[in-house]
Amino acid sequence: MRRYLIAANWKMHGSLEMVHKFAESFDQGVDLGAEVVVFPPVVYLGALQGLTSKYVQVGVQDVGVASAGAHTGEIAASMVKDVGGSWVIVGHSERRADQLEGDDLVAQKFAAVIAAGLSPIVCVGETLAQRKAGDAFAVVSKQLKAIIDLCGVSALAKGAIAYEPLWAIGTGLTATPEQAGQMHASIRDLVAGLDQDVASSVRIIYGGSVNPENAGLLFAQEEVDGALVGGASLQAPSFAAIVAAT
Numbered sequence: 001m002r003r004y005l006i007a008a009n010w011k012m013h014g015s016l017e018m019v020h021k022f023a024e025s026f027d028q029g030v031d032l033g034a035e036v037v038v039f040p041p042v043v044y045l046g047a048l049q050g051l052t053s054k055y056v057q058v059g060v061q062d063v064g065v066a067s068a069g070a071h072t073g074e075i076a077a078s079m080v081k082d083v084g085g086s087w088v089i090v091g092h093s094e095r096r097a098d099q100l101e102g103d104d105l106v107a108q109k110f111a112a113v114i115a116a117g118l119s120p121i122v123c124v125g126e127t128l129a130q131r132k133a134g135d136a137f138a139v140v141s142k143q144l145k146a147i148i149d150l151c152g153v154s155a156l157a158k159g160a161i162a163y164e165p166l167w168a169i170g171t172g173l174t175a176t177p178e179q180a181g182q183m184h185a186s187i188r189d190l191v192a193g194l195d196q197d198v199a200s201s202v203r204i205i206y207g208g209s210v211n212p213e214n215a216g217l218l219f220a221q222e223e224v225d226g227a228l229v230g231g232a233s234l235q236a237p238s239f240a241a242i243v244a245a246t
Contacts, residue, residue, distance in 0.1 A: 004034035004219070004246040005160055005203050005226035007121060008233030009061060009089060014041050018234075023051035025236035032056070034226065034246040037087045038233070042075060049084040059087030059118075062095060065108045067115075077116035087159075088113045089228075091123045091143070093166045103146035110147050110155070120159035121228065122147060123207065124187075128167035136165075137186050144190065153194040160203040161187060162228040168208030170230060177214075180206045181221035188223055212241035219246055 019040065032055040040048050042060045049058045064074030077088060090113060091106035101109075106122065113120040124143040126136040140163070147155070163183050165175050175183075184204045192199035206218055207228030218224050226246070233239040 002225050006034045006036050006243045007228045008038040010040045014044050019044050019047045022236045027053045057086045059085050061089045063088050065112050077112045087119045089121050107146040107150040111151050121162050123162045123164050125164040125166050156202045157198045162205050162207045164207035174209045177217045177221050184223035215242045215245035
C-alpha cells in the first residue's frame, strides 16, 4: 500500500522567525501517519532541519544540473544531501514559466537528484487553455516522457509525481476531486504501460490550492496519494490539518 506523501512548498516565503514558529507549532500533537516533507527557501534548510522532529523531512525547491564547478548561484544536489536534505522539487510550473525551464532541462535535473541519492518530486500539469482544448493528458504525458526517456521508467519510483494544473496554482481554484482522480489514473496507466510494478508503487500527489477544507475530498480519490501544498503550508495549523486529513 502506498503511504501518503504531504509536502509543503513555501516558495519564496519565510524568515528565521517563521521557521521557529512553524517547528514549534507543527510538532505538537501532529499525527504523522503520512510521510511529511517541508521545502523552505534553501537558506532556511539547515535551521528547519535542526528544529523539526525526526519524522519531518526537509528538501529544496530546485537544484542545478551540474555536480560542481563554475556555476554562480547554482546549488548541486549533493550539497543538499550534505546538509541533511532528502527531497527536491523539479519542474514546478512557476520555474517552467518564469525561468523558462523546458522538459529536457527538468529531466536533467531529475537525473541529477537521483544521482545524488535524493528523492525528486517532479511536477507536471497543463494550462487552462490546454485543458479546454482537450490536450491536458497529452501535455502531461510529454512532460513525463522526457524524464522516462532520459532516466528510465524505474527512476520514477525513487520519488513522486505531482500533478499540478497550472490554472489552479495560487489562484484559489482547485481541480475537482474527480478531475484530479482522472488525471492521476491516466498518469498511472501511462506508467503501467511501461512497468506495472513501478505504476503500483509510485506516488502521484496533487498540487493546486490544496487546503484543509478540500484535502479530505481529494485524498478520498483512489489514485491521489497526497499533496504538494503551497499557501496553506505557510501556517503550521493549516498544514497539520491537511496531514491529518490523510
